[in-house]
Amino acid sequence: MEARVVVVVGNASAGNGATPAWRDIEAQLTAHGLLARVELVRDGHGIAAAVDHALAERASLVVAAGGDGTVSAVASRLVGTGTPLGVLPVGTLNHFAKDLGLPLDLEAAIDVLAAGHAIGVDVGEVNGRTFVNNSSIGLYPRIVLDRERQRREARRGKWTALVRACLHAALRYPVLQVEVEVAGQRLERRSPFVFIGNNRYHVEGFDIGQRTSLRDGLLSLYLARDSGRFNLVRLAALALVGRLRQADDFEALDAAAFVITTRRKRVHVALDGEVAVLQAPLRYRIRAAGLQVLVPPPAA
Structure with missing residues (x-):
């Protein structure tokens, strides 16, 4: 062979x-x-x-x-x-x-x-760009960009730069006016932080920020409620390390596709921790079983 x-x-x-x-x-x-x-x-x-x-x-x-x-x-x-x-x-x-x-x-x-041993797993996609974990707009990409700027220019460590970036974001507190089109419906919301996951994330209990499946063929969208700047900076920082908190802090939706429109034509979008500038509207979709991945073989 x-x-x-x-x-x-x-x-x-x-x-x-x-x-x-x-x-x-x-x-x-x-x-x-x-x-x-x-x-x-x-x-x-x-x-x-x-x-x-x-x-x-x-x-x-x-x-x-x-x-x-x-x-x-x-x-x-x-x-x-x-x-x-x-x-x-x-x-x-x-x-x-x-x-x-x-x-x-x-x-x-x-x-x-x-x-x-290979299986097919889902990947998310937005305007032709793929992600395996999650994507977000609003506060989170701002924190990522500020964190990386501090690491590059001030040579700060990753976690020190993260804390300082969160504090900077708390002072600015940007809020997005977004329109989400899902399953033929249009939702208008004010939110500083929109998170889109490849499949469902746990947002309560002991398995915070984890997924039990990457094969359900769904995106999970979380709109952070406009509940004060420091609370939302806390949520954004937790999302940075993959630890979303209680469901009461979010409006959650599941679908195979979303279209997100903001008042800006060009939007900073985080994709698995990297930030890109994409043209609005943002067209999200799931690519079911689009990636073959090696995983442990099933038990005999």
């Missing part, structure tokens, strides 16, 4: 960076009989180029080795191709891996890749 060709797209800023740990990953995959190659990248352009090259050489598996941002960037190039995504969760939060029940231990994650 011909060996499977595996390309690992590694985020060089995750984990230990370009250290022997990356060579260990390549060696462990090779020990499983896979023809493995690690491609280290440092930004989105590098990820796109590496995945496109892997597809051109007909790799049987492309692996994202990093956090949620790396996973999302790799997945966006694989959606609809039929080439499966593997995940080595060596980032900080790893929400996508956790929600799929993937092991966070590196050796166990490599065993999953070697087993080769």
Whole structure:
């Protein structure tokens, strides 16, 4: 049998960076009989180029080795191709891996890749841009942009920059006038924070901010209620780390598609923690089973 060709797209800023740990990953995959190659990248352009090259050489598996941002960037190039995504969760939060029940231990994650059991999972899409976890507009993208500016210009740590960005947002407290079109209905709301999840997020109980399924074929939309600036900054900060709170703070809707219109023609939109500027209206849809992902095989 011909060996499977595996390309690992590694985020060089995750984990230990370009250290022997990356060579260990390549060696462990090779020990499983896979023809493995690690491609280290440092930004989105590098990820796109590496995945496109892997597809051109007909790799049987492309692996994202990093956090949620790396996973999302790799997945966006694989959606609809039929080439499966593997995940080595060596980032900080790893929400996508956790929600799929993937092991966070590196050796166990490599065993999953070697087993080769793939399933189809849903991805979200807005104006042609995909996301595997969530997207949002309003307060959250502002906080992300401010956080990254502080990390870049003031060289602050991630969490210090996050706290300061939340405080800045509290002082400004921007509120959006949005119109949401869903299932033939139009809803007009004032909200500083709109969150769209790929499938349903838990918003109460002990499983806060997690999903039990990525295969229900639905987007979940949460409109934060206009209940005061500090409360909503708290909600935005919790969403940044994937921990949405009680349902009373939100108006929640589930659907396969939404159209969101604001008074602005160009909107800052967060997609899995990265911010893009998109043209309104924002047309969200679910791409059911649009991505093949390797997961642990079912128990015998």
